[in-house]
Amino acid sequence: MRLLLLLLFMTLSTSLSAVEFDVYQSEYRPLNIALIVDSDAKQQSEKRQLYSVVKNDLRSSQSFKILDPLSFIADTASTMVKIDYADWRIIGADLIATCQLTDMDQKWQAEVKVYDPFRSKQLASMRFTRDANEFRVLSHQVSDFIYQTVIGVHGHFNTQILYVKKRGDKADLIYMDQDGANRQTVGKNFTLLLSPDWAPNGRFVALNTYVGNRPRLETFDMKTGKRSAFGSFKGLNSTPEYSPDGRYIAAALSYTGNAEIHIYDIQSRKWRQFTNHPGIDTTPTWSPDGKWLAFTSNRNGSPQIYRKKLSGGKAERISLEASYNTSPVWAPHGDRIAFITLKNWEYALATVHIDGSGLRYLATGQRVESPSWSPNGQMLLYSAGNRGIRRIYRIPAWGGKAEPITPANIDASDPAWSR
Amino acid sequence: MSLNLVADSNNPHSLKAADFLFAAVVHMVVIALIVILTWWQSTSKPVPLNRIEVMMISGAELAKLQKQVKPVAKPKKRLKAKPALKFDPKPVKKEPAKAVEEDFDPFAPMESQSDITTSKKAARNDMADIMGKQLSEKELDAYIAMMQQKVQRHWKVPASVDSSISDPLVEMVLSRNGTVVSATIVESSGNAALDSTLLKAIHTAAPFNIPQQQFEAFRVNQIRFRPL
Numbered sequence: 001m002r003l004l005l006l007l008l009f010m011t012l013s014t015s016l017s018a019v020e021f022d023v024y025q026s027e028y029r030p031l032n033i034a035l036i037v038d039s040d041a042k043q044q045s046e047k048r049q050l051y052s053v054v055k056n057d058l059r060s061s062q063s064f065k066i067l068d069p070l071s072f073i074a075d076t077a078s079t080m081v082k083i084d085y086a087d088w089r090i091i092g093a094d095l096i097a098t099c100q101l102t103d104m105d106q107k108w109q110a111e112v113k114v115y116d117p118f119r120s121k122q123l124a125s126m127r128f129t130r131d132a133n134e135f136r137v138l139s140h141q142v143s144d145f146i147y148q149t150v151i152g153v154h155g156h157f158n159t160q161i162l163y164v165k166k167r168g169d170k171a172d173l174i175y176m177d178q179d180g181a182n183r184q185t186v187g188k189n190f191t192l193l194l195s196p197d198w199a200p201n202g203r204f205v206a207l208n209t210y211v212g213n214r215p216r217l218e219t220f221d222m223k224t225g226k227r228s229a230f231g232s233f234k235g236l237n238s239t240p241e242y243s244p245d246g247r248y249i250a251a252a253l254s255y256t257g258n259a260e261i262h263i264y265d266i267q268s269r270k271w272r273q274f275t276n277h278p279g280i281d282t283t284p285t286w287s288p289d290g291k292w293l294a295f296t297s298n299r300n301g302s303p304q305i306y307r308k309k310l311s312g313g314k315a316e317r318i319s320l321e322a323s324y325n326t327s328p329v330w331a332p333h334g335d336r337i338a339f340i341t342l343k344n345w346e347y348a349l350a351t352v353h354i355d356g357s358g359l360r361y362l363a364t365g366q367r368v369e370s371p372s373w374s375p376n377g378q379m380l381l382y383s384a385g386n387r388g389i390r391r392i393y394r395i396p397a398w399g400g401k402a403e404p405i406t407p408a409n410i411d412a413s414d415p416a417w418s419r
Numbered sequence: 420m421s422l423n424l425v426a427d428s429n430n431p432h433s434l435k436a437a438d439f440l441f442a443a444v445v446h447m448v449v450i451a452l453i454v455i456l457t458w459w460q461s462t463s464k465p466v467p468l469n470r471i472e473v474m475m476i477s478g479a480e481l482a483k484l485q486k487q488v489k490p491v492a493k494p495k496k497r498l499k500a501k502p503a504l505k506f507d508p509k510p511v512k513k514e515p516a517k518a519v520e521e522d523f524d525p526f527a528p529m530e531s532q533s534d535i536t537t538s539k540k541a542a543r544n545d546m547a548d549i550m551g552k553q554l555s556e557k558e559l560d561a562y563i564a565m566m567q568q569k570v571q572r573h574w575k576v577p578a579s580v581d582s583s584i585s586d587p588l589v590e591m592v593l594s595r596n597g598t599v600v601s602a603t604i605v606e607s608s609g610n611a612a613l614d615s616t617l618l619k620a621i622h623t624a625a626p627f628n629i630p631q632q633q634f635e636a637f638r639v640n641q642i643r644f645r646p647l
Contacts, residue, residue, distance in 0.1 A: 018590075018639040021567045023620075025647045029575040063577035094575065094619070118622045151578045152612025333581055378578060398579035398647075 028398050030065040031094040031150065033058065034072060038080050039101040047101055050110065050139045054099070056179055057143035057157040061378065062400040063150075067093055088117035095123075097146045106132050112142050114149045124149040136181060156374040156417075161381065162186075162205060163392055163406065164193045164414040173205070173220065174412070178374070180405055187220055187227075195370065196220075196416045197241045205416070206230075206240035206249050217251055217264075230264060231271070239283045240264075243290050250274065250284035250293055261295050275308065275315070283327050288334040294318060296326045305339055307354065320356045327370060331377045331397070332419075338371040338380055338397075349382050351397060362395050363402045372417045373397070381405075381415035554630055562637070566627050574620035576613065576646060584608040584646060589617050591640045597626035608646065617644050 035055060039047040058064040074087040080098060088096050096115040101108065113125040126145050130138035137158060144155030156178060165172045165185075173187030173196060187193075192215075194208040205220040217231030217240050231237045235254035242249055249264040253271070261274040261284045275281040279299030286293060287307075294307040297315070305319040305328045319325035324342045331337065336351045336358075343350075343361055347368040352359045367385030374380070380397050383390045390413045393402040406412035554562075587608035592600040602621045604614050621642070629637040 018641050019563055019566070019637055020641040020643070021563050022643045022645055023567060023571045023574060024645045025574065025576050026571075028578060028647070031575055031577045061578070094623075116619065118619055150612065152580055152610055153578075335581060335583065396578065 028063075028396075028400065030063055032067050032092050033064045033095040033097055033146075034067045034069075034088055034091070034093040035097050035099075036069075036072075036076055036079055037099045037101060038076050040103070043101060043103055046103075046108070046135065049135065050099065050101055050142065053136060053139035053179070054097075054143045054146070057140060057155075058146065060179065060394070060403070061147065061151075061156075062396045063147070064095075067091065083115055083117075083122075085115070085117040085120045088115075093117055095146075095150060099142055104129065108132060108135060108138055110138055110142050112145050114146055136177070140177075140179075151378075153378060154376045156376045156378060159375055160202075160418040161392075161405075162196050162198060162416040162418075163383075163412050164196065166193075166411040166413065173207075175222075178417070186222060187225065193414070195239050195414055198416050198418050199242045200244060200246040200419045202418055206242060206251075208238045208240060208251075217249075230266075230269070235259075241285055243286050244288055245290055250286065252282035252284065252295075261293060274310075277315075285328050285330045285337070287330050288332055292330075294328045294330055294337055296328060305337065305352075318352065318354065318356050321359055329371045329373060331373055332375055333377040336377075336397075338373065340368055340371065340382075347384075349380065349395070351380075360399070362397070362399060363393065370414050372415045374417050375419050379417075381417060383413040383415060554633055558630070559633070559636070562628065562630055566624075566629075566640070569624040569627065570620050570642060573624040574616065574644070576616055579647070580610045580613050584610050584613060586646065587614060587617060587644050589621065589642045589644065591621055591642060593627060593629060593637055593640065595631070595634050597629050599625040605641070608644070613646060617642075 035051065035058070037047050037051040037054070055066050059066055071091050072087075073091060074084055078084075079096075080100060083096060094117075096117060098113045098115075100111040102111070107129055108131075109127060109129045111125070111127045114123045115121065116123055124145070128138055128141045128145070130141070140155075140157035143157040147153075147155035147157070159178045161176055161178055163174050165174050169191065170188075171190045171193035172185045173190065173193060174183065175186045176183035190207075190209045191212075192208075192210040196205045196207040198205055199219075203222050205222060207218055207220055208215060209218055210216070211232075214232070215237045216229050217237045218227045218229050220227050230249070231240070231251060231253065233253050233255035235257075236252060236259055237254075238252050240249045240251040247266055249266065250261060251264065252259050253262045254260070256273070258278060259280045259282050260276060261281050262271050263274050264271050274284075274293060275295070275297075277297065277299050279297050281295050281297045281299075284293045284295045291310055292307050293310060294305055296303050297306050298304070299306075299315075300317075302323045303326050304317055305325050306315040306317050308315040318328070318337060319339065319341070322341045322343070326340050328337045328339045331351070334354075336353055338349065338351045341348050341350050341361075343364055346364040347366065348364040349362045349368050349371055350359055351362065362380065363382065363384070365384040367383070367390060369383050369390075372381045374397075378397055380395055381392055382395070383392050389408070389411045391404045391408065392406045392412045392415045394405050395402040585606070585608060587604060588606040589602055590605050591602045594600050599621060602618050604617065608614055608617075627637075
């Protein structure tokens with residue numbers, strides 16, 4: 001815990017009319033939430049399933065602590081009718097979320113309500129309906145709604161993750177829901193598979209693979225499994241990333257004799273060179289407004305993060321600390337860039353403001369690589385090595401604890417969160 | 420012959436008079452030793468030290484103590500003063516130590532509950548009696564620090580919303596018994612979710628311990644929140 005820089009106050013001034021004082025936030029703290037799901041007696045198993053999905057979603061965000069139902073004073077039936085706020089204040093619930101699950105013949109309906117026991121009021125309520133085969137989607141919608149009501153940003157619970165599973169000299173592309181459910185191999189037997197990036201529409205994936213020993217860029221159709229090459233130049237073809245509008249793909253190519261950032265127009269199928277510098281430029285990433293590209297360059301001797309306007313101009317350096325900074329990924333909200341750096345001779349995942357201020361270290365370890373943002377900018381994925389086998393970890397973008405989301409017995413890397 | 424059993428000089432195992440004498444002397448010596456030791460033990464008992472109990476008390480308590488001590492003559496009042504002396508320092512001095520809080524335990528009594536206890540109320544009234552109308556600046560600061568820490572302790576920010584927020588200002592109006600009459604956002608942080616954590620912190624932290632005789636000074640409070 002990096003808590004308690006309790007910069008204890010001291011702007012205490014007493015005037016006659018009003019007392020003024022400052023209150024400092026020292027850390028991020030999860031809210032205690034009482035989660036209650038109710039249904040007819042016939043739908044016990046669905047009720048349990050929804051409860052466990054929502055509970056896991058909210059817990060995994062590290063913004064909530066789910067209270068043990070054994071500590072509840074009020075019973076479910078009466079709570080669904082009328083909330084006695086005092087009962088919940090006593091057990092320390094910061095929030096109460098109720099969900100009434102109803103079987104609507106081939107469809108499920110979930111009615112969610114969120115309450116604040118300390119202000120004794122209902123914060124929000126919403127009804128969701130989904131086909132029976134989309135029960136998990138419905139459950140994640142409930143999580144999203146609670147999350148958005150309380151945190152004020154969209155939940156990221158109905159999203160998916162891609163990653164690369166390496167076995168021997170072959171690699172597979174694995175797909176799963178953000179909570180690890182529905183895990184499946186979508187692309188098989190790639191000869192090396194690097195830095196997949198999900199198109200905004202979710203259907204295509206741009207990736208870097210090898211044919212023989214020659215690298216090339218391909219798009220992979222998630223629906224049909226079809227692979228089509230769009231960049232197979234002499235030399236390096238690597239690190240593709242879709243623009244936010246899905247029209248362009250930026251990548252690093254070295255056919256000019258030196259690795260530079262180039263931009264591919266998907267519509268016209270034409271490449272254009274973006275950077276032109278004797279240094280090595282690689283790993284481009286788009287700003288959310290599509291007006292900037294950030295990338296890694298060793299133009300000043302060591303690998304550092306720069307950004308440059310798409311309309312041209314000079315490259316501005318972003319990373320100011322450490323002699324090694326690579327793999328920038330622009331946050332979906334645009335305020336920060338996640339990247340890999342060195343901290344005390346260890347690789348580290350960090351984020352920094354666009355102007356280079358507010359450096360925040362999130363995780364350190366062996367071979368910390370390839371950060372990827374959740375679409376709401378609240379979580380980050382990265383891969384890290386553990387005795388030769390890499391795992392994918394998830395960590396809140398504001399700190400918190402890193403949690404592995406891939407099994408310990410497979411080599412997993414290069415995560416890509418759906419947008 | 421056979422009658423002389425005891426003093427058979429031919430038998431090496433038979434007892435002589437000298438042996439009896441020796442045994443008697445040994446016994447005497449041992450008994451004497453015990454007696455001497457016991458006596459010595461009793462005289463060398465350490466002289467009991469005067470015990471000095473040290474207790475932390477606030478300035479107000481000191482003033483009270485001094486006031487109470489002067490009219491020594493009345494034993495009745497002294498009796499009354501004593502328990503107050505023992506109890507009162509606790510609520511006043513203990514509060515700040517709670518600032519570091521452990522992980523939440525759903526079965527433990529809640530931090531979110533009212534922290535005000537009857538003993539604390541007693542303390543407040545006593546203080547009012549002692550100090551008369553005005554509290555010193557230090558006293559006022561102590562009350563403010565308590566409020567500040569209480570709000571800080573109950574302020575939970577569950578996630579970082581966005582970095583373009585500014586430090587919000589909240590106006591909190593209190594009633595005479597320390598409950599919240601109203602809490603309003605005067606300057607928003609620019610983020611509704613963060614703003615609501617502020618109001619929540621205030622409502623969760625309430626009621627507050629405020630000096631009765633200077634209630635007016637604590638009626639309207641402006642709190643500047645500083646998010647990370």
